[in-house]
Amino acid sequence: MAEEGKINKFNLEEGVAVLEEVDGTEIKFSIEDELEIEGNQYFILVREDELDLGEGYALKLTTDDSGTEVLLPIDNEEELAKVQNEIERLYQ
Incomplete structure (x- = not known):
């Protein structure tokens, strides 16, 4: 099972990501945008069942302890503000 909040099933070429909840439920996301800031990669994800709401989640591409690339929520307020x-700059 995936750790809560960690997305380890994604395909950047196809623009999809899947979050596996603790209970095994899968939530599908569309990867709407990719950003590079200060050498870090970030992705903006929108739940496939909420595409029309215009709300997304910013996640950071990182490597877990086993060497697998994963997308994690940004937990640092300063880092989140930069994203x-x-x-905002891109969509003005």
Whole structure:
């Protein structure tokens, strides 16, 4: 099972990601955008069943302890502010 909040099933070429909840439920996301800020990669994901709402989640591409690439929520407020500022700049 995946750790809560960690997305380890994604295909950047196809633009899809799947979050596996603790109970095994899978939630599908569309990868809407990719950003690079200060050498880090971030992805903006929108739940496939909420595409029309215009709300997304910013996740950071990182490597877990086993060497697998995973997408994780941004838990640092300063880092999240940088991502939000970049998104606003791009979509003005």
